[in-house]
Amino acid sequence: MLRMNNVSSGYGATTILHDVSLEVKKGEVVTIVGGNGAGKTTTLRTLSGLIDTSAGSITFKDEDITHLPAHQVVNRGITLIPEARQLFPEMTVLENIQMGAYRPAAKSRYEQRLEEVLALFPRVKERLHQQAESLSGGEQQMVAIARGMMACPELLIFDEPSLGLAPIVVSQVFDVVKKIAESGTTVLIVEQNVQQTLKVADRAYVIENGRIVMDGQAQELMGNDHIRKAYLGI
Template identity: 50%
Template structure:
């Protein structure tokens, strides 16, 4: 679905991404894990066109993503859940969700998708008339994901969805992300929380200082001694 080949990104002469390559196959959960500053968000910004690569290619179903506008990306079935949620604080939960469907015309389908979002996140239905800015951090993250789903994406990309959330909320949220994937949506997950991300990932990439250093199934990487020591806080004998 997404294919990145030999991507290089530079900021002021310093290479933030150093010849990275990765793939996001259709129907899978793929996670890109690394510490803060590893280059994860730069990778995502390159995919959505916020950063221009120095060299390399980024394609989505054979289309050069670097030449598509945000509107065209939405039309092609790509949705983004940005870091920090970025909900519209002065609008209600329902109004935020409807904004996610702004490019769509079929009112019946929109209503059906709204009910689907509410079934995934019952708390959003209970708070549909509440201002988004008054929700808890976890509820705002649920709203950001729900808003993205309202565009009926084939691919949803999430940037640090666990950021600032309590462990119990992270567990609940990642269970829902798994369910979203099981219902047919491909997921690209950018995360510092390696344990939570790799537990649900089909494929994982470990990133350090702008390079992909490890690749494997989520289960294999969870059992990898290097990953255990560097990202899971486990001692390795």
């Protein structure tokens, strides 16, 4: 479904990603794990068109999307739920969710989709008319996920959804990720919480210093010595 072929990218003259290749197949949950500054977020920003690719190519459903700007990538069916939630702080929760359904393909299915999404987040449903910034961190993350789902994406990308959340909320977030995957949406997830992520993922890539250093089935990687030492602390 999604392929990155030998992609390099970065900010200005600084190259951060070197020759990254990865693939996400339809219906899979794929994760990219790695430490701080390894290039996880840059990979997602490149994929979603927020920064341009300097070498290599990206295809989605066999169409080239390498140099598309971010808003056109969304229209193709790829939605990124950015790190640190990034809600529209001075809009209500409902307005935030409406913005999620901005792309034409999502607008026509708005009513039905809203019902489906709110069923998944009862807490969000109670707070629809509150200002987004008045919510707790965990609730804001749920709104961010709900907003992302409203676009009816075929590929939903999560950037560190558990960052800065209380442990109980973290497990709720992973439950939601699992439910989204079970409902048939393809998921790419980037996390520092490697243990939890490998449990929900089918396959994983390990990124270090802007290069993919390892990939394989999530289960296998959990038993890998390097992974256990570097990321699981065992």
